[in-house]
Amino acid sequence: MQTGKILALASGAAYSLAYLDYNRQVLKGATKPNGATWLIWSVIAAVSAGSYLQASGDVWKSVIPIINIGLCLATFILAVWLKKFQRPDPMDFIALALGVVAVAVWKYGGSAMDANLIIQFAILCGFIPTWRALLKNPGCEQPRPWWMWAAGYFLAGLVVIFRWHNQWSDLIYPVNCVLLHSSVPILGLGRQQFRIRPGVNGPN
Numbered sequence: 001m002q003t004g005k006i007l008a009l010a011s012g013a014a015y016s017l018a019y020l021d022y023n024r025q026v027l028k029g030a031t032k033p034n035g036a037t038w039l040i041w042s043v044i045a046a047v048s049a050g051s052y053l054q055a056s057g058d059v060w061k062s063v064i065p066i067i068n069i070g071l072c073l074a075t076f077i078l079a080v081w082l083k084k085f086q087r088p089d090p091m092d093f094i095a096l097a098l099g100v101v102a103v104a105v106w107k108y109g110g111s112a113m114d115a116n117l118i119i120q121f122a123i124l125c126g127f128i129p130t131w132r133a134l135l136k137n138p139g140c141e142q143p144r145p146w147w148m149w150a151a152g153y154f155l156a157g158l159v160v161i162f163r164w165h166n167q168w169s170d171l172i173y174p175v176n177c178v179l180l181h182s183s184v185p186i187l188g189l190g191r192q193q194f195r196i197r198p199g200v201n202g203p204n
Contacts, residue, residue, distance in 0.1 A: 004162035007155050008060040015064050015152035019071040022145040023078055030142060035079035036088045041126060042072040044099045048119045048173075051102065054112035056170045058163055064156050065173070089129040098122035113169050120176045127180050134187045143185030150182040 025031040049065035056062060079085070099122050106115035133140050157174035160167075 004159050005060050008063045008159045011152045011155035012063040012067055014148055018145040018148035025142050026078060033075060033079045033084055035076060035085045037092050038076035038079050040092050040096045042076050044122050045069045045072045047099050047102050051106055051112045051116040052173055055116050061159050064152055091125045091128045095122040095125040130184055138188045141184055141188055146181050146184040150178050153177040
């Protein structure tokens with residue numbers, strides 16, 4: 001089996017394990033997902049997967065966005081089962097609106113890559129509520145699944161490199177998601193260190 005395909009399978013495995021870890025924490029009550037938000041992100045995941053697969057023309061590069069549809073839906077179903085529903089954050093609605101714009105661009109403009117680039121902004125918007133929550137409570141997110149998600153996207157980036165066809169745009173999605181997912185544990189750790197720094201929020 002080619003190296004790129006092996007890396008693609010490894011990226012999918014890391015990504016799936018991250019979701020298993022995240023949802024295990026949900027069941028323990030350590031993390032509280034919002035069902036409404038996860039419904040929105042299931043829609044975003046579907047647009048992301050379809051546009052990236054068409055733009056890249058390579059199913060191996062698209063392993064993560066494809067499996068992400070099912071994993072987002074599974075988390076949504078878990079949130080429904082646990083009756084975890086709140087009003088979505090305004091940024092979630094902006095992300096959904098960007099998803100609608102991406103579909104319109106894809107359908108009427110004929111450019112799947114342009115649609116996927118718009119989705120990258122939708123993904124960014126989806127992180128803003130998490131960043132705000134971390135600024136208030138650095139311990140609200142457990143770091144391990146976020147590092148695993150970042151690792152999955154890093155491997156997905158390597159898949160693009162090993163299956164290179166001079167499509168620089170194929171790298172934007174995995175690189176964007178590596179940066180965004182790794183930002184969560186980094187921000188959480190940074191805020192925790194700030195809170196316990198002598199003379200600031202902790203004992204001397």
